[in-house]
Amino acid sequence: MRTGLPPARRILVVAPHPDDESLGCGGTIALYVQSGATVEVLVVSDGAALEEPEGSHNDLAAARVQEMTSAAAVLGIHQVHELALPDGHLAQHQTTITHALRDRIATFQPDLVLAPSPIDGHADHATVGHVILELFRELPGWRLACYEVFTPLRFNCLVDITAVLEQKERAIRCYQRSLFGQPDLFWEAFRALNLMKSAVVHHHGFFEALWLLQAPPSDQEVLAWATYNFQPRDSGHPTLWTVKEIDEVLFALQEKTAALTAAQQRGTLEHANALLQEQLHEQVEVNARLQQTTEQWEQERPREGDPGSAWDQGFWRRQFERVFPVGSLGRARLRRLKRLLAQYTSKSPSE
Numbered sequence: 558m559r560t561g562l563p564p565a566r567r568i569l570v571v572a573p574h575p576d577d578e579s580l581g582c583g584g585t586i587a588l589y590v591q592s593g594a595t596v597e598v599l600v601v602s603d604g605a606a607l608e609e610p611e612g613s614h615n616d617l618a619a620a621r622v623q624e625m626t627s628a629a630a631v632l633g634i635h636q637v638h639e640l641a642l643p644d645g646h647l648a649q650h651q652t653t654i655t656h657a658l659r660d661r662i663a664t665f666q667p668d669l670v671l672a673p674s675p676i677d678g679h680a681d682h683a684t685v686g687h688v689i690l691e692l693f694r695e696l697p698g699w700r701l702a703c704y705e706v707f708t709p710l711r712f713n714c715l716v717d718i719t720a721v722l723e724q725k726e727r728a729i730r731c732y733q734r735s736l737f738g739q740p741d742l743f744w745e746a747f748r749a750l751n752l753m754k755s756a757v758v759h760h761h762g763f764f765e766a767l768w769l770l771q772a773p774p775s776d777q778e779v780l781a782w783a784t785y786n787f788q789p790r791d792s793g794h795p796t797l798w799t800v801k802e803i804d805e806v807l808f809a810l811q812e813k814t815a816a817l818t819a820a821q822q823r824g825t826l827e828h829a830n831a832l833l834q835e836q837l838h839e840q841v842e843v844n845a846r847l848q849q850t851t852e853q854w855e856q857e858r859p860r861e862g863d864p865g866s867a868w869d870q871g872f873w874r875r876q877f878e879r880v881f882p883v884g885s886l887g888r889a890r891l892r893r894l895k896r897l898l899a900q901y902t903s904k905s906p907s908e
């Protein structure tokens with residue numbers, strides 16, 4: 558985890574609505590401007606879909622542009638571009654957003670793009686996050702940093718904005734109508750979001766969180782990142798552990814039988830008798846366990862076409878080899894296990 562402003566001279570901030578740039582990364586913008594970097598903002602939607610009290614809908618889009626202009630002046634943003642796409646419906650305009658962003662990146666040639674993350678809780682934000690991620694895969698020459706708005710981000714970079722906190726506050730307060738007439742509330746909330754990161758760095762301050770990407774990630778990497786490497790439960794595993802359990806029981810039984818036979822052959826009747834008693838006792842236990850396991854097995858057994866069941870044999874073979882590494886088992890035992898597995902993964906006669 559890094560702290561500090563990622564080095565950049567030309568920064569493009571993508572804001573789905575007027576206000577996101579100030580809420581999400583207003584402090585970072587102010588710091589870049591202070592460092593002498595050039596910062597441009599591209600606002601994607603017209604912001605005209607806010608729910609306001611009756612009768613106040615007039616000129617909302619114009620009012621939000623006005624608020625955006627004031628906030629941009631507070632933060633020192635060099636230029637604001639507006640796409641004016643319909644607020645709340647950005648998912649239906651992905652192609653337009655892609656073209657516009659591609660053009661902007663080609664013209665402005667940023668070395669860093671700041672945008673909402675593809676897992677932001679607001680649908681418009683997530684759309685913009687997706688589009689920018691695709692462009693990051695397509696166009697070379699810049700780095701991407703996702704900022705947090707409505708969904709706290711899993712971050713790998715914290716920017717200490719304590720020194721410019723007051724500027725961020727003033728920028729947010731420019732948004733009267735954009736923030737439902739309650740900029741105080743939003744300021745307090747986002748201040749808290751920034752303050753919370755003090756717990757991560759162990760000193761009091763205000764920090765904007767970024768997910769800074771050096772290279773385009775695959776979808777898999779995005780998922781792994783966003784979910785802290787959460788792995789869904791492997792559907793093959795319970796099955797294979799059941800097979801393994803049954804095998805161990807059978808194997809133990811086989812060893813007992815062999816010992817019993819040997820004792821009988823040696824004519825040590827007393828010893829054989831003791832073994833027999835022992836085996837009978839175990840047999841009862843083993844039978845109960847086998848029955849229980851088989852019932853469980855039958856319940857868990859994936860059927861062809863089951864949603865989520867990993868049916869294909871290749872999958873099963875791979876899983877099998879993971880649970881039973883070849884070489885650790887005798888050949889005969891391995892053959893028997895494979896028979897069990899085949900029985901398990903093939904259709905039952907009734908199907």
Ligand SMILES: [Zn+2]
Pocket residue numbers: 573574577679682
């Ligand atoms: Zn927004």
